[in-house]
Amino acid sequence: xxxxxxxxxxxxxxxxxxxxxxxxxxxxxxxxxxxxxxxxxxxxxxxxxxxxxxxxxxxxxxxxxxxxxxxxxxxxxxxxxxxxxxxxxxxxxxxxxxxxxxxxxxxxxxxxx
Numbered sequence: 001x002x003x004x005x006x007x008x009x010x011x012x013x014x015x016x017x018x019x020x021x022x023x024x025x026x027x028x029x030x031x032x033x034x035x036x037x038x039x040x041x042x043x044x045x046x047x048x049x050x051x052x053x054x055x056x057x058x059x060x061x062x063x064x065x066x067x068x069x070x071x072x073x074x075x076x077x078x079x080x081x082x083x084x085x086x087x088x089x090x091x092x093x094x095x096x097x098x099x100x101x102x103x104x105x106x107x108x109x110x111x112x113x
Contacts, residue, residue, distance in 0.1 A: 007046060010044060010046065011044070011046050011048065011049055014037075014040060014041050014044060014046075014049050017037060017040070018037055018041075020033070021033055021034060021037070021063075022066070024067075025067075026067065027064055027067040030064060030066075030067050031064055034056070034060075034063065034064070037053075038053050038056065038057060041053035042054070076104060079103050080099075080100055080103060083099055083103055084096070087099070
């Protein structure tokens with residue numbers, strides 16, 4: 001019984017450590033972290049953890065693309081939140097969506113001279 005509790009605790013620690021991946025902020029650091037985690041999980045002698053690690057290995061690029069996706073979303077979200085704060089809110093969702101298109105489109109509204 002005691003050995004089962006130790007295995008459960010070890011599996012839970014491996015799971016919690018994997019969640020730390022999403023606190024890294026670059027693809028290079030994320031990949032280095034994931035390699036260490038993969039080695040740990042596959043050598044844990046816990047069949048469910050080994051299976052989870054192999055699943056992640058099969059989707060390696062997709063997992064690491066998370067860093068690219070979140071970077072793009074955060075890059076777009078920041079100017080939108082600033083516009084929302086400057087306007088102190090919008091009367092309708094349609095107005096906010098229009099502003100999002102104007103900001104995201106990076107249109108040049110300067111008059112010709």
